[in-house]
């Protein structure tokens with residue numbers, strides 16, 4: 001029996017009942033030709049006066065939803081009122097087959113079936129702990145911006161970023177990374193920067209040299225320009241210059257993409273000698289290098305190596321970094337530090353995509369940086385992340401099924417799964433483990449997700465993010481993960 005929709009209790013009862021029946025028809029619970037229960041049974045079931053029920057049904061008859069048939073009762077009509085097609089629910093539209101073939105000629109990245117944040121234990125690498133973010137402090141910066149709005153900035157223009165934020169970022173990059181003499185462009189996260197570089201520098205048939213295990217969104221951005229990706233070998237010292245040379249000698253390599261400080265996903269640091277060798281190769285062949293320095297702030301063993309962009313006499317390096325790890329990914333603030341020519345090209349290209357980044361966020365961030373709040377937060381999160389790295393290492397070391405090198409920095413561990421001699425039927429493939437874990441509310445990433453050449457038989461590692469969860473949850477999550485590992489399949 002229908003339930004009265006009591007959305008608006010001031011509405012007369014007969015209208016509420018009419019609405020309920022109308023909705024049941026729209027949602028397909030009642031379809032053309034279906035009989036409605038008798039007036040008597042509706043009034044008994046719903047505790048309504050018979051006149052109220054009859055008035056309601058008369059309303060529906062007048063609107064054309066139902067018909068009154070002598071000696072039979074009320075039936076849903078064959079041709080339902082036009083309202084149904086004029087006012088379809090969003091679900092109906094979204095789920096119905098498209099009446100038009102849009103002939104999509106490009107695609108983005110597949111949406112995740114289950115976003116990492118929906119999992120009780122989220123080991124996605126590289127996610128900050130948002131509970132540590134000083135929202136109250138940042139709210140004051142945002143309020144300041146709104147209390148004294150800069151009308152000119154809130155309009156179009158300044159596509160490279162607001163002058164205040166550009167100035168703060170310049171100071172920050174000089175102090176924290178010794179990057180000077182560069183033009184800054186503020187982007188909607190690093191991803192927009194990667195996409196723009198791909199669109200501006202690459203065309204169909206070009207090749208991009210990337211680490212054989214790498215960052216899939218960067219790979220997708222480069223591919224979107226029609227470029228082909230070539231995987232370069234890397235080991236515990238980072239990308240191998242000899243293999244890069246081999247790839248370059250085959251021709252058409254137009255860009256090199258590197259994550260030198262913490263190789264993504266393996267976390268190793270590219271050694272100084274290899275940096276120099278790679279740079280010399282790039283200079284010799286006049287190939288720009290995209291240096292993706294996505295988590296520079298979180299380096300624990302010593303001062304992080306200065307970015308390649310600090311020693312770039314040939315002006316090859318396109319330096320990209322992000323505030324996603326220091327603040328939160330939804331802030332969508334990325335930065336590029338590039339030559340004048342490149343900065344102009346990027347600022348102009350942004351006019352095609354989105355004009356500029358969100359001005360309120362930029363202005364609030366500039367105030368936060370200027371006030372010293374940003375640096376305080378940075379020191380605090382670096383301390384937390386270091387503690388969490390050490391804790392993660394101590395937890396994982398308890399289990400003989402894991403083997404890893406303690407990373408000098410970053411927000412994740414790259415962990416090899418070791419076959420458990422006592423349990424030969426346990427899960428050994430990292431991908432199988434990730435799937436099993438998902439079913440039990442645990443999110444981990446596995447090696448194949450990062451692999452450029454999916455035909456390769458590499459499936460032994462998982463990536464365990466340690467920054468986003470408190471220590472208790474981390475330990476419990478790992479305990480559950482180990483249980484999964486030993487499950488029979």
Ligand SMILES: Cc1ncc(COP(=O)(O)O)c(C=O)c1O
Pocket residue numbers: 126188189190191192215259264292294321322323324329333334
């Ligand atoms: C290698 C790498 N580059 C860049 C980013 C940051 O992306 P964005 O600034 O678009 O949030 C990430 C984030 O996970 C990353 O892992």
